[in-house]
Amino acid sequence: MAEQSHWMRKVEADPGHSQWYIERFRAMAREGADLVGEARLVDAMVSRGARILDAGCGPGRVGGYLAAQGHQVVGVDVDPALIEAAEQDHPGPRWLVGDLAELDLPARGVPEPFDVIVSAGNVMTFLAPSTRVAVLSRLRAHLADDGRAVIGFGAGRDYPFADFFADVATAGLTPDLLLSTWDLRPFTDDSDFLVAILRRETAS
Template sequence: MNMSSERTPSGWEDIVAADPAHSSRYVERFRALAAQGTDIVGEARLIDAMLGRGSRVLDAGCGPGRTGGYLHEAGHTVVGVDVDPVLIEAARADHPGPTWLVGDLAELDLPVADFDAIVCAGNVMTFLAPTTRTAVLAGFARHLAPGGRAIIGFGADRGYDFAEFLTDAGTAGLTVDLLLSTWDLRPFTDDSDFLVAVFSHAPDRDTPSSPDA
């Protein structure tokens, strides 16, 4: 994927610009957690449970590849996109097999646009430039196959209010199927400090039959 020279930098890019070693530390943190036997693939297990074997998955904001790597090993065809080339390099090194691409989610335009699932984990939505949030969500909607679902999770108090996010998703053409408060299926409430939202693409949903059908 090519990135426009006139694009708005993401919050993640601002962090890296201020601290060039940030990405490398992030990679090593997850490598260390994996080496210690820490469970770092809870998101991926939920996605896998939602899919038939051999599904197409877009790991949006894939980072160093922990989610997409697991889903590839589970037998799915995975494309991962992240704006940070250091993270993509780590994904390619640690999780060979998926297609890992450097790209801006706000300019998402992949040659294949029929993903059975799009997963956006790790608080990625909160690192986007606020002006690009709806464009990112619209890109997800465009890249879903009929019947496909987008699963997006992030925490509260990170600069993106849950209600605002759900409004943006509706504007972008996504319809809420399910709201959870964790990646292990606990229900979402008004007091939840984390949101996992499962969406479908609104135009692909079944419409009621007419009385004369």
């Protein structure tokens, strides 16, 4: 059993945390906020009908948009309350409760591989540190040979970018493109956000 994530520790400490998070995004949607910038980048990377895994999908804003664009979407999150909200607010994708560190979708009747795996919303920083390489390895295992993983998170969240790049290499992934925003600005040494587009490392 994987170590409990930081997210679920927050939920245990504050049982209302998940609902607060859900309502926060519902309120932003009602106010017309742009909540799908991450999804637009992913949509631009693939042809119609692509198989996409939303890893750490939360209440479904990214996967819901991608499904509406005609993609085959599966979303996984460790928090049952967030999955319930995704089912209510974004019907269409297959939403599943699951721990990314133990991800085995074929065992749950979900065919693989995926053309793209997206992990937005600082998901990587909510993982238990001991599970980071395991999560990246499980994501790699679910990628098509020519598939790509898109992972975004901010600095100052106890996961230095250098540590992330080391974990990426350990997990058998390699960067294709590094950005500092979801709207395609380049990553530099002083960037305070990272969007890493990764592919499977191939033997040379």
